Amino acid sequence: MKAVANWFDDRTGYREFLHETLYERIPGGARWRYVWGSTLVFTFAVQMITGLFLWMAYSPSSQTAWESVYYIQYEMQFGWLLRGLHHFTAQAMIVLLALHFMQIIIDGAYKAPREVNFWLGLILMQIVLGLSLTGYLLPWDQKGYWATQVATKLSTMVPVVGPQIQRLIVGGPNYGHHTLTRFFALHAGVLPMLLIGLLVLHIYVFRRHGITAKDPGRAPETTFWPDQVLKDAVACLGVLLVVLVLVFWKAPQHSAELGQLAADGRLGEVFGAELGAPADPSEQYSAARPEWYFLFLFQFLKFFKGEYEVYGAIYIPGGVMLFMFLMPFIGRWKLGHRFNLVYMSALIVGALTLTWLAIDEDRTKQSYKNALVDAHHKSVRIRELIEGRQGVGSEGAVALLRSDPKTHGPAVFARNCSACHRYDGHDGTLRVLEEVATASDLGKFGTREWIRGFITNPAGPDHFGTTVNASFNGEPVEDRFAAGEMALWAEENIDQMTKREIDSVVEFLIAQGGRTDIDAVDSELAAEGRAFFENSNDNVQACVDCHAIQPRGEEEQLGDVGLAPLLTGYASEEWLHDFLLNPGAEHHYGERNAMPSYEGRMSDQDLEILLRWMRNRWYEPEGKTPTEQEDTE
Amino acid sequence: MTDDSKSTYSLDMPEPSEPPQPATESPLPVPVEPRRNFLSKFLAVAIGGIVALFPFATGLAVFMDPLRSRKKGSGSGDDDGFIKVAALDDLLVGKPPRRYVVIDDRVDAWNMFPQEPVGTIYLSRQADRDVLALNCACPHVGCPVDFDRDRNVFQCPCHNSSFEPDGEIHNHDSPAARGMDSLDVKIKNDNEVWVKFQEFRPGTAEKIAEA
Numbered sequence A: 001m002k003a004v005a006n007w008f009d010d011r012t013g014y015r016e017f018l019h020e021t022l023y024e025r026i027p028g029g030a031r032w033r034y035v036w037g038s039t040l041v042f043t044f045a046v047q048m049i050t051g052l053f054l055w056m057a058y059s060p061s062s063q064t065a066w067e068s069v070y071y072i073q074y075e076m077q078f079g080w081l082l083r084g085l086h087h088f089t090a091q092a093m094i095v096l097l098a099l100h101f102m103q104i105i106i107d108g109a110y111k112a113p114r115e116v117n118f119w120l121g122l123i124l125m126q127i128v129l130g131l132s133l134t135g136y137l138l139p140w141d142q143k144g145y146w147a148t149q150v151a152t153k154l155s156t157m158v159p160v161v162g163p164q165i166q167r168l169i170v171g172g173p174n175y176g177h178h179t180l181t182r183f184f185a186l187h188a189g190v191l192p193m194l195l196i197g198l199l200v201l202h203i204y205v206f207r208r209h210g211i212t213a214k215d216p217g218r219a220p221e222t223t224f225w226p227d228q229v230l231k232d233a234v235a236c237l238g239v240l241l242v243v244l245v246l247v248f249w250k251a252p253q254h255s256a257e258l259g260q261l262a263a264d265g266r267l268g269e270v271f272g273a274e275l276g277a278p279a280d281p282s283e284q285y286s287a288a289r290p291e292w293y294f295l296f297l298f299q300f301l302k303f304f305k306g307e308y309e310v311y312g313a314i315y316i317p318g319g320v321m322l323f324m325f326l327m328p329f330i331g332r333w334k335l336g337h338r339f340n341l342v343y344m345s346a347l348i349v350g351a352l353t354l355t356w357l358a359i360d361e362d363r364t365k366q367s368y369k370n371a372l373v374d375a376h377h378k379s380v381r382i383r384e385l386i387e388g389r390q391g392v393g394s395e396g397a398v399a400l401l402r403s404d405p406k407t408h409g410p411a412v413f414a415r416n417c418s419a420c421h422r423y424d425g426h427d428g429t430l431r432v433l434e435e436v437a438t439a440s441d442l443g444k445f446g447t448r449e450w451i452r453g454f455i456t457n458p459a460g461p462d463h464f465g466t467t468v469n470a471s472f473n474g475e476p477v478e479d480r481f482a483a484g485e486m487a488l489w490a491e492e493n494i495d496q497m498t499k500r501e502i503d504s505v506v507e508f509l510i511a512q513g514g515r516t517d518i519d520a521v522d523s524e525l526a527a528e529g530r531a532f533f534e535n536s537n538d539n540v541q542a543c544v545d546c547h548a549i550q551p552r553g554e555e556e557q558l559g560d561v562g563l564a565p566l567l568t569g570y571a572s573e574e575w576l577h578d579f580l581l582n583p584g585a586e587h588h589y590g591e592r593n594a595m596p597s598y599e600g601r602m603s604d605q606d607l608e609i610l611l612r613w614m615r616n617r618w619y620e621p622e623g624k625t626p627t628e629q630e631d632t633e
Numbered sequence B: 001m002t003d004d005s006k007s008t009y010s011l012d013m014p015e016p017s018e019p020p021q022p023a024t025e026s027p028l029p030v031p032v033e034p035r036r037n038f039l040s041k042f043l044a045v046a047i048g049g050i051v052a053l054f055p056f057a058t059g060l061a062v063f064m065d066p067l068r069s070r071k072k073g074s075g076s077g078d079d080d081g082f083i084k085v086a087a088l089d090d091l092l093v094g095k096p097p098r099r100y101v102v103i104d105d106r107v108d109a110w111n112m113f114p115q116e117p118v119g120t121i122y123l124s125r126q127a128d129r130d131v132l133a134l135n136c137a138c139p140h141v142g143c144p145v146d147f148d149r150d151r152n153v154f155q156c157p158c159h160n161s162s163f164e165p166d167g168e169i170h171n172h173d174s175p176a177a178r179g180m181d182s183l184d185v186k187i188k189n190d191n192e193v194w195v196k197f198q199e200f201r202p203g204t205a206e207k208i209a210e211a
Helices: A002-012 A013-023 A032-055 A066-076 A079-106 A114-139 A142-157 A162-168 A177-209 A224-247 A252-263 A293-299 A306-330 A337-362 A365-388 A397-402 A405-416 A448-456 A465-469 A485-496 A499-513 A523-535 A573-581 A604-614 B002-006 B034-063
Strands: B083-087 B098-108 B111-127 B130-135 B144-147 B153-155 B185-187 B192-195
Touching: A002 A013, A013 A224, A032 A079, A032 A177, A032 A224, A032 B034, A032 B130, A066 A079, A066 A365, A066 A397, A079 A114, A079 A224, A079 A293, A079 A337, A079 B034, A114 A142, A114 A177, A114 B111, A142 A162, A142 A306, A142 A365, A162 A177, A224 B034, A293 A306, A293 A405, A293 B098, A306 A337, A365 A397, A365 A405, A397 A405, A405 A604, A448 A485, A448 A499, A499 A523, B002 B098, B083 B111, B130 B185, B130 B192
Parallel strands: none
Antiparallel strands: B083 B192, B098 B111, B111 B130, B144 B153, B185 B192
């Protein structure tokens, strides 16, 4: 054994190298305050290891990036742990960086002859920040996508060549495949390579000058191995434990179901790093924020308006950084070191204050909170959809989400209908509009409640009431509907109807819609309603006098079209489709119509999504029934 | 690092390549308490090993994921996994085998592509209600086999294996260790040929279905 070791040493000189490495002198003994540099090397090693394994499963393109991360998080064994380690170690690295930096400043380790090493450290810090910025985009979820948009747009403010720089970073005029390939190459290739190179230099120069002993007389001199190595190892263990605590943060919340989740291989749903909904360039995400350690810069930008933005984005941060490079020279003066300490302390207090301001502002911002809730729903929903379909299609996950009535229906409604209509008082997406509604509130459309309202109180706020605010083709609608035939009928007749009679007509009309998402039709009651619709009682003008209808399952039409909308298949998808394309048809509102036709105004897919959404018809996994609003967190 | 923990450097050991030490440097400290020193070394190696191995082991577990058998998608086949491939009328007794593409839902990691080609098979009608289905992949190393009508044999274009129309090995020097792989066939609804498409391990004399 020894002979082999000697032979090897003769050829390589490894003993000397090991000796050099391990027996570095530490005057004053091993100390906890020296561990920060080692923990940084450790976290970087963790990032290299976990990053390489993630690389083996990651696919950088706008149709596969989110999808491959989804697969890592939810499908691959321990993928959530790998991602969690990588994600939270990145955050730990930033904290350790700050601690290392502060220790260097406080102990004066940046001063001559260690200026060059201090600069190397500052550059290394920039590289680590660059790694975190590029890594944030790679999952291609809403958060990373929209937050990184801001970061790259800021680069357009660089004087003279800003727009060109931005294009080069983004890989084209818009975010897409090449943004991901470029960010990925930076994140996994260029930046780590630079970091390794500079880190070797950093450690080499550090060894050349030796450790900056805080208090050399404190204890007998020792060596790096084993005393300081042990302290470093314990510190690294501490870092790893903190990271694991963050990975398993939600364990107490889900303690009851952990066994089941583990058995089903679904631990990725509660553990590890969050994966938001897939990036959707057509849907601005109002809760897009950078990682917490960039929040101070995010907040700082808010103070600069218009053309002064460039000061907040580039000149001032650049100046602050540049000043740090001068700190070793300032440290030479008598009060220089104190000045540096104050400067750094001021920066840290400032950054903390800005971070707190940013968090505090969001805490009270409704749009931010809504966006978070919405994003959470979407990230849960997309998982259901992918599991239901047993995989993503070639168009990617965001197309799957966009074709889902439950998710996309509200947006279609908001875009196409909410200029006049409301949906349970909001625009479909929970946003309450300031403008007054000029048409019915469709939140209950086609339900028993909706039809009962139309019979008992057609001029109510959810039905015709709001049309008094409307105008159509430049003419005010006034009380054409609010005091129209139906409203007059209700005023005169409704008191003459028994509750049972009203219920029966409601049931009869519900039967026409053929909805499957509400309570099944009581056919006995519906039959009574059919009779009342046609014949009514002695005191009430019959429905059929104005409304024609061909009851479901019957051959003949009752009544004549012309006076009021035909109620054949009322509120069914076919009826809705026909109505939307031609509300002014004779069998709908005819000349009284005050709604634009949607022929050609919506894509066929959007129309289909809207129709299905209004009737709660969408995919739900087994054991769940379609419900409109799920509990928010 | 483990090897080194045993070796101790004699302080007097000449180190010719070492540059002369500056005068201010004192000699390296001698461990005062050898037992404590041993404990420190042991703990340093143990803890260092744990923190380094943990992320590696996690990565390895993820890397090993493909070894797990995954539950397959429902696919477009029937309950037993048979897929409709052809109409019985299209196959005539005594005619050479015909080539068909098997269409099924294809799963590729996170993707599911409905109704895509997943493999190729040869069908030949042996008797009125008897259809032979052969997987197109050569049992040698999996090259797709052609049917040579002139010689009335299946001919593998890669390594010259040839097979009889019923799938048996034709040439004596065939590199393939077994005949072509037959597949289970069902005739349904009078005129439909349904095949259970499977792939088999190449190279072995025994026919072993791939999971």
